[in-house]
Amino acid sequence: xxxxxxxxxxxxxxxxxxxxxxxxxxxxxxxxxxxxxxxxxxxxxxxxxxxxxxxxxxxxxxxxxxxxxxxxxxxxxxxxxxxxxxxxxxxxxxxxxxxxxxxxxxxxxxx
Numbered sequence: 001x002x003x004x005x006x007x008x009x010x011x012x013x014x015x016x017x018x019x020x021x022x023x024x025x026x027x028x029x030x031x032x033x034x035x036x037x038x039x040x041x042x043x044x045x046x047x048x049x050x051x052x053x054x055x056x057x058x059x060x061x062x063x064x065x066x067x068x069x070x071x072x073x074x075x076x077x078x079x080x081x082x083x084x085x086x087x088x089x090x091x092x093x094x095x096x097x098x099x100x101x102x103x104x105x106x107x108x109x110x111x
Contacts, residue, residue: 011026056070073109076108076110080103080104080107081104082100084099084100
């Protein structure tokens, strides 16, 4: 809680020094993204990968395993899985999606 309060105070000071209205800037940062259904959906789209990473890290930390590359693993898994999808773009078959999942898991694990 203290970190959030200090961040808001520091951000307000920085915005004021830059010549911007701090209240408007904080409103734009905190309130505008959740003021309509599109903003809420975009927030969920951007928060879902972070929540997935957090759940994975919770399992690691619970078992005294430390992992500092979770975001990179997610990105590399997405790159490899998406690359497989692009590679087999013209091909149809039920096996492409499992291949993308396996490739994404391997890409993330290799990171």
